[in-house]
């Protein structure tokens with residue numbers, strides 16, 4: 518079973534003028550693969566990721582995730598699917614600055630309301646340890662370094678054990694040392710936990726070290 522199967526996707530923007538932004542895109546991604554999406558500015562990377570992440574439903578063609586067809590699901594079903602199966606990491610971490618590191622990581626699991634607070638806390642601590650943030654869990658998230666904040670954002674993305682992790686420029690805001698740390702974390706998650714990673718990046722070195730590159734040019738998949 519494929520982690521992701523994208524079939525003949527076409528997308529248009531209608532304003533300000535009719536614009537064919539994604540042109541007959543098809544590809545598959547295996548479970549545990551670490552894939553980057555690259556291409557020049559304006560080639561359609563973020564638009565594609567938005568659609569893969571189930572946030573955008575205005576397209577033709579269809580998408581299957583872990584064998585489930587997600588195209589055509591109702592908004593509430595999509596939200597449920599997203600919360601349970603997809604973790605997001607963005608260029609800017611969007612942590613809640615006044616909250617502690619631990620509270621930021623626990624929040625998505627508390628919202629899902631499937632496990633006890635104690636269980637969630639234990640899992641959050643385990644993730645923070647894995648990501649090298651242990652010892653900072655009771656600090657306000659605004660009081661740790663940018664690289665550490667990005668790792669906390671990754672821990673938050675992982676707390677509900679998503680099968681797919683999607684990143685939009687997940688290292689875009691980081692120096693090379695922290696970029697390497699984040700890359701190695703993704704690599705381990707894919708290899709050791711079988712989680713599938715899909716990251717839009719402008720960083721050629723990051724992309725070159727992934728299992729596979731998906732390259733867009735002018736809305737078409739060229740590699």
Ligand SMILES: Nc1ncnc2c1ncn2[C@@H]1O[C@H](COP(=O)(O)OP(=O)(O)OP(=O)(O)O)[C@@H](O)[C@H]1O
Nearest residue numbers: 530532533538556557558559560561562563564565
């Ligand atoms: N809501 C929208 N309405 C109309 N056109 C849009 C909209 N969003 C994006 N576009 C256009 O679609 C094209 C693809 O945009 P997209 O953001 O997907 O590119 P990208 O490859 O992610 O670029 P970047 O690397 O600069 O982030 C661009 O020409 C952009 O101007």
